[in-house]
Structures are given as C-alpha cells and as structure tokens.
Amino acid sequence: MNDMRPLERMVNTDNIKISARNCHVFYGDTQAIKDVNVDIEDHTVTAFIGPSGCGKSTFLRCLNRMNDTIDICRVKGTFLIDGADIYDKSVDPVQLRAKVGMVFQKPNPFPKSIYDNVAYGPKIHGMARTKAELDEIVERSLRRGAIWNEVKDRLHAPGTGLSGGQQQRLCIARAVATNPEVLLMDEPCSALDPIATAQVEELIDELRAQFTVVIVTHSMQQAARVSQKTAFFHLGNLVEFGETGQIFTSPQDPRTESYITGRIG
Amino acid sequence: MTDISANHTGLQGTSSDVVAAGLPRRNRKQSLVKTFGILAIGFAFLMLFILVGSLVLTGYKAFTQTHVTLDVFIDPEAVPADKLPRGGFNDVLASALISHFSDVDMTSRTEVRAATKILSNGAQFALRDQVVANPGLIGQTVTLTVPVSDTYDQLNKDLIDRDTPEQNRLLSNAEIARFDILKDAGMITKPLNTGLITNADSRFPELAGLRGALVGSFWALLVCFVISFPLGIGSAIYLEEFAPKNKISDFIEVNINNLAAVPSVVFGLLALAVFIGWFGMPRSAPIVGGMTLALMTMPTIIIATRAALKAVPPSIREAAMGVGASQQQVVFHHVLPLAMPGILTGTIIGLAQALGETAPLLLIGMNAFITSAPDSPFQAATALPTQIFIWADSPERGFVSRTSAAILVLLAFLITMNAIAIFLRNKFERKW
Numbered sequence: 001m002n003d004m005r006p007l008e009r010m011v012n013t014d015n016i017k018i019s020a021r022n023c024h025v026f027y028g029d030t031q032a033i034k035d036v037n038v039d040i041e042d043h044t045v046t047a048f049i050g051p052s053g054c055g056k057s058t059f060l061r062c063l064n065r066m067n068d069t070i071d072i073c074r075v076k077g078t079f080l081i082d083g084a085d086i087y088d089k090s091v092d093p094v095q096l097r098a099k100v101g102m103v104f105q106k107p108n109p110f111p112k113s114i115y116d117n118v119a120y121g122p123k124i125h126g127m128a129r130t131k132a133e134l135d136e137i138v139e140r141s142l143r144r145g146a147i148w149n150e151v152k153d154r155l156h157a158p159g160t161g162l163s164g165g166q167q168q169r170l171c172i173a174r175a176v177a178t179n180p181e182v183l184l185m186d187e188p189c190s191a192l193d194p195i196a197t198a199q200v201e202e203l204i205d206e207l208r209a210q211f212t213v214v215i216v217t218h219s220m221q222q223a224a225r226v227s228q229k230t231a232f233f234h235l236g237n238l239v240e241f242g243e244t245g246q247i248f249t250s251p252q253d254p255r256t257e258s259y260i261t262g263r264i265g
Numbered sequence: 266m267t268d269i270s271a272n273h274t275g276l277q278g279t280s281s282d283v284v285a286a287g288l289p290r291r292n293r294k295q296s297l298v299k300t301f302g303i304l305a306i307g308f309a310f311l312m313l314f315i316l317v318g319s320l321v322l323t324g325y326k327a328f329t330q331t332h333v334t335l336d337v338f339i340d341p342e343a344v345p346a347d348k349l350p351r352g353g354f355n356d357v358l359a360s361a362l363i364s365h366f367s368d369v370d371m372t373s374r375t376e377v378r379a380a381t382k383i384l385s386n387g388a389q390f391a392l393r394d395q396v397v398a399n400p401g402l403i404g405q406t407v408t409l410t411v412p413v414s415d416t417y418d419q420l421n422k423d424l425i426d427r428d429t430p431e432q433n434r435l436l437s438n439a440e441i442a443r444f445d446i447l448k449d450a451g452m453i454t455k456p457l458n459t460g461l462i463t464n465a466d467s468r469f470p471e472l473a474g475l476r477g478a479l480v481g482s483f484w485a486l487l488v489c490f491v492i493s494f495p496l497g498i499g500s501a502i503y504l505e506e507f508a509p510k511n512k513i514s515d516f517i518e519v520n521i522n523n524l525a526a527v528p529s530v531v532f533g534l535l536a537l538a539v540f541i542g543w544f545g546m547p548r549s550a551p552i553v554g555g556m557t558l559a560l561m562t563m564p565t566i567i568i569a570t571r572a573a574l575k576a577v578p579p580s581i582r583e584a585a586m587g588v589g590a591s592q593q594q595v596v597f598h599h600v601l602p603l604a605m606p607g608i609l610t611g612t613i614i615g616l617a618q619a620l621g622e623t624a625p626l627l628l629i630g631m632n633a634f635i636t637s638a639p640d641s642p643f644q645a646a647t648a649l650p651t652q653i654f655i656w657a658d659s660p661e662r663g664f665v666s667r668t669s670a671a672i673l674v675l676l677a678f679l680i681t682m683n684a685i686a687i688f689l690r691n692k693f694e695r696k697w
Contacts (some may be wrong), residue, residue: 066586073511098589108580111520120598121588178588221488 013084017182018063023077025058025067027122032058034236040229045204045213046097047227047244049220051259054233060184063214064100065093081182098125101175102210105187109159109174114151117159117170118142118143121153121178133146137177145173165196169203169230176211183207185215189222201226205229224248232256311443320676323438324669330458330471331421333447334385334410337361339396341404350397354389354396355381358411365450366443383444385412387472410454413664417444421453424662458563461670466647470663473656475671476551480638481551481631481646482620488555489562489619494612496559497566504567505574506596525564532560533625549630549645557629558619565618569611574603585617613686617679623650649675 018040025033040046049057058067065086067073079086081156098121109117112151118138128134138155142148145158147169151162159170175183185204189197204226209211217223223230224244231241240247240256251257308625329680337357345351359381363369369380388411395409396402419425429436447453464474508514538559540546546553577600585595626632632651639646647655653675656668
C-alpha cells in the first residue's frame with residue numbers, strides 16, 4: 001500500500017459512479033468552483049488534492065448537497081450519480097444523504113452512546129424493523145469501521161469518550177450504517193496522530209470494496225497511499241485528473257508539478 | 266554572516282531599551298485598572314451588605330409573634346350549643362383574660378373592652394373555629410394560645426419605649442402593667458410566626474400573612490411559564506434554525522431585542538387595555554397577571570434560547586445532516602437537547618425577573634386588599650411584590666417589620682430560583 005508503482009495500482013472498472021459536468025459554485029459574488037468536469041469511478045478511492053481554498057472541499061460538499069444549507073451558496077452545472085441528477089427537483093437531499101455518506105475533518109460523534117451514534121441513521125430512515133435487526137446493523141457497521149473489537153464491550157459508553165482515532169472510525173461506522181453507495185471524506189485524518197491516521201487509511205482501502213470513496217486531503221503522501229485516482233484543484237479549477245501514480249510521477253500540467261514538488265501551495 | 270548577527274544584536278538592544286522605558290507606565294496603568302476594579306466590587310458588596318443587613322434588622326422581628334395562652338371556660342350560657350356558629354366568644358375570652366386583672370370592673374363595658382385589647386381581633390375566631398369543630402367543648406375549660414394585638418406585640422418586642430412619657434405612648438401605664446401581669450404569670454410566649462406564611466392578608470398586622478400573595482404569585486408564574494416557555498422556544502427555534510436570513514428576520518430580531526428593554530409598566534398598560542378592557546378578563550386575577558408577565562418574559566426566553574442554540578457546535582448539525590437527518594430531526598434530536606440547559610437557565614432567570622415584577626401587576630389591580638388565598642388563577646389575588654407594596658403603604662407599625670420580612674421571603678425565592686438555574690447549568694453543561 002505504501003508503494004508508488006502505478007501500473008499495479010491501476011484500476012479501471014469502466015463504471016462511472018459520479019459524473020460532474022460544467023460545475024460552477026458561487027459564494028455570494030465569489031466563484032469557488034470554475035467549470036469542473038470529472039468522472040468518478042465505482043469502487044475506487046479518488047483523492048482531491050490542492051492548496052487551501054482551492055475549492056476541493058466545496059466540490060466534495062456538492063456531491064451530497066451539504067452546500068444547500070449555506071444561504072449564499074449557489075451551485076450550477078450537472079451532478080449525476082448513477083446517471084441521475086442529484087440537483088433535480090424530485091430529489092430530496094435527505095434521501096440523497098442516506099445514499100452518499102460523509103465523514104468530516106474533525107471527529108464529530110454525537111454526545112450519545114457508541115451504539116446510538118451508529119444506530120441513529122438506520123433508525124431515522126426506518127431501516128430496521130426490530131431491535132435485533134438494529135443490533136445487527138450496528139455490529140456490521142462497527143466491523144466495517146474496524147472498531148468493533150475495541151468497543152464491543154462498551155457499546156453503551158459515550159462516543160465522545162473514545163480517543164480521536166477511535167472517534168473518527170466511529171464516525172466512519174456511522175456513515176456506512178445507512179448503507180450508502182458513496183462515501184465522502186473531508187480531510188478525515190487531519191485531526192489525528194500518525195498511528196490513528198495509518199489505521200484510518202488502512203480502513204479506507206478496505207472500504208473501497210463496497211463503496212465509492214472520495215477523499216479530500218492536504219497530505220499528498222496520503223493521497224498517494226490510499227487513492228487510485230487523484231484530482232488536483234487550484235484556484236477553483238480542476239487542473240489535472242488521472243491515475244494517482246501518473247499524477248505523482250509524471251504530471252502533465254506545470255501547476256501540478258509545482259504543487260507536488262512543493263513550490264506552490 | 267558577522268554583519269548580520271552584529272546588526273541583529275544591535276537592533277535587539279535598542280528595541281529592548283525602548284520596551285523597558287515604557288514598562289513602568291504600562292504597569293502603572295494596569296495596577297490602576299486593577300485597583301479601580303477592586304474598589305468597584307467592594308462598593309457593590311458594601312451596598313448589598315447594607316441592603317440585606319437593614320432588611321434583616323427590621324424584618325427578623327416579624328418572624329416571631331407574641332402569643333398569650335389562656336385557660337378559657339366556655340360558658341354554656343354565653344355560647345349556647347344550638348346557636349353555633351354564633352355565640353359570645355368574645356365575652357368568654359374577655360372573662361378568661363380579665364380574671365387575671367384586679368383593677369378591671371367586670372360590669373363596666375368600657376373597661377372590659379379596653380382590657381381585652383390585649384387579644385388580637387382574630388382570637389375569637391380561633392376559639393369559634395375550635396368550638397364549631399368540636400361542640401363537646403362547651404361547658405369545659407380549654408387552653409387556648411392566641412396572638413396578642415399588634416400594639417402589645419410591639420411592646421413585647423421592645424419596639425415601644427417604656428421610658429417615653431405616658432401621653433406620647435401608644436399604651437398607658439395601666440395597660441403595660443396588665444401585660445406585665447400576664448408576662449410574669451408565664452402566659453406570654455413568642456413562638457415562630459408561622460402565620461406569616463399560612464395566613465392571608467389582614468387589616469390587623471398580627472394576623473396578616475403572605476399566603477394569598479404566595480399562592481397568587483404561584484398561579485401567575487405558572488400561567489407565565491405555560492405561555493412564555495413554549496412560545497418563546499418555538500419562536501427562537503424558528504428564527505434561529507428555519508427562518509431565511511433576510512431583512513424581515515433581521516427586523517424581527519431587532520424588535521425582539523427591543524421588546525426585552527421595554528419598561529414593564531408599559532406591558533401593564535397594554536394588559537389593562539387588551540386583556541381586561543377588550544377581552545373582559547377578570548380584574549386582579551393571576552391569569553391576567555401571568556399573561557402580562559409572559560409578555561415580558563418571552564423576549565428574555567427567546568434571546569436565551571437563541572444564544573443556547575447558537576452555542577451548539579456546527580459539527581453536530583453537520584454530523585446529523587450527513588447521515589440524512591432532515592432539518593427538523595437535526596434540531597429536535599440533536600441541537601435542542603444540547604441547548605436545553607442553556608434554555609432552562611434563561612427561562613428560570615426570566616421567571617425570577619417576572620416574580621419580582623411589580624409595576625404591571627399594580628396596573629391590572631393585583632394590589633387589591635384580599636383576605637383569602639385564591640383557589641384558581643381566575644380569582645382575585647395579590648402577588649409577593651404587590652403585597653410588599655400594600656404593606657409598605659399601611660400605617661400600622663406592625664407592618665414595618667412585616668414588609669421587610671416579606672422582602673426577605675421574596676429574596677429567598679429569587680435566590681432559590683437562581684441557584685436552581687446555576688445548578689442546572691453546571692450539571693448538564695457539556696464540554697466539547
């Protein structure tokens with residue numbers, strides 16, 4: 001996982017999960033995203049890299065319509081998941097967010113028990129009819145979040161009492177509990193120490209088998225370690241998008257090269 | 266390299282000199298600010314101490330009440346069993362009392378009446394109630410402990426100076442002598458004045474109590490809470506979580522903040538015109554008082570609730586939204602429970618403010634003289650602050666200490682409510 005051999009890491013499922021066309025995002029008068037086109041493949045980890053303020057988080061938050069909650073934010077363009085426009089009037093953002101889970105920069109478990117943290121999503125969507133079904137979902141999600149063994153004896157302890165890395169894996173378990181198809185991660189390791197980061201990265205690689213993962217990261221090493229595809233954003237533009245190995249070894253655009261060699265950013 | 270380092274030390278030297286030169290001035294200013302702060306706090310504490318001290322000094326005497334214990338023979342001739350509840354209870358009491366005095370002529374009505382002034386006007390009613398409850402007492406001797414009248418209570422509490430010349434005194438030498446006979450016989454006691462809490466208002470200070478005011482305040486606060494709490498929280502949630510941020514919501518926000526600063530007497534006038542004038546609701550009733558206080562408390566609750574909702578970190582909202590909770594679910598499942606301690610604290614502070622509010626209650630007639638506690642919020646009643654107002658206005662000397670005592674009772678309630686608010690905040694406050 002830590003190697004940089006591009007050929008062996010190449011994945012091409014030829015199965016486009018998310019497709020964005022001519023996307024523009026405005027905050028009031030400022031344009032945060034300028035004409036971005038990108039196709040994200042199924043069962044792939046796609047990393048968004050770029051300097052601070054380049055629009056990578058903004059773009060990520062368009063994919064589950066989290067930007068809807070910001071009054072001054074306007075989104076233009078077409079976002080398709082499985083060919084369906086997620087900004088269509090008939091789409092309820094609540095339904096979309098059950099399908100597109102999200103993990104945030106800072107671990108943000110609810111101030112409730114570990115069990116309730118994971119069970120909340122399935123409960124509000126009515127995914128479990130009985131307590132036994134809910135128990136099963138919680139266990140499966142915690143196992144997927146690679147935290148089951150650490151918390152199975154204290155499911156009713158508060159989620160906020162866990163360590164930072166454990167909290168973040170709990171948040172991942174919470175996000176996968178609603179059985180989403182896409183998992184968005186907004187700098188999931190920026191508040192974690194190197195050991196917790198390694199655990200979460202390993203988990204991200206495992207999650208690829210079941211989900212389409214899109215991760216925003218400040219760390220180029222992390223992008224190189226966990227992703228198969230990388231998109232480089234700069235000043236609201238998608239500068240370059242391609243195989244992770246290719247982006248890091250032979251970037252096509254001079255700006256990408258400047259960034260990954262540390263000259264800009 | 267050498268040049269640079271030399272230059273560097275040089276610069277450091279000059280700048281540290283400049284800093285050192287300014288230091289004494291800066292330190293002086295800092296100690297000036299500190300001294301001023303300590304003085305201000307000291308002054309505030311001194312004032313508080315004087316206030317509470319003077320209240321306690323005048324008020325503590327109202328927490329006891331002089332009583333006289335008499336062996337009363339209930340004469341069947343004066344109190345015939347078939348005429349109850351009517352009967353000559355006053356005569357029975359008078360003869361029991363006057364049997365102790367040698368200087369009073371039992372046949373002179375004037376002398377008897379003057380001598381029985383020692384007893385409170387309420388004594389005959391206390392005896393009557395006892396006999397009506399148990400008519401078998403007629404023809405027997407009962408031991409009765411009743412309050413003495415206010416003037417003698419003052420005498421017993423040393424508030425009447427025996428050295429004042431007789432013509433300038435409320436009590437004559439003979440009257441004092443008679444009281445001393447009872448005192449020497451051990452018939453005078455000064456127990457805790459439970460009547461202060463259990464009696465309703467009365468014209469006679471020795472019988473006057475706060476029960477009516479306490480019950481009236483309770484009903485008014487209950488009505489106030491029932492109206493202002495749901496309405497206040499509802500408006501705060503809507504404004505904070507759902508309302509679009511535009512000119513209209515800005516305008517509403519400014520007006521709510523202004524509403525919190527409107528003098529309370531204005532709310533009283535509004536209530537008088539609208540609730541009593543237009544709606545024809547009963548005068549002096551706690552329901553109207555509570556509604557008036559609710560108008561005043563609502564802005565406080567709205568402001569406190571909005572502050573508490575704002576204090577819930579956005580990460581919790583994002584987390585809930587991220588798993589697909591609707592806006593309503595985000596608010597009611599996550600934000601509101603976390604904001605509850607702050608909301609409750611604000612509400613209790615608002616209610617404490619309402620408890621002490623006098624002016625609007627005066628305007629809707631809650632300062633009427635009412636001698637029984639209300640059974641429902643629709644009956645006429647007084648409230649604690651208006652009761653204090655009435656007593657402070659009364660000429661009888663006994664009301665001076667009772668006013669202070671009533672203020673102490675009001676303060677005790679306010680302090681209790683604020684203590685509950687602090688307790689709730691500390692207990693349920695969450696660390697992020």
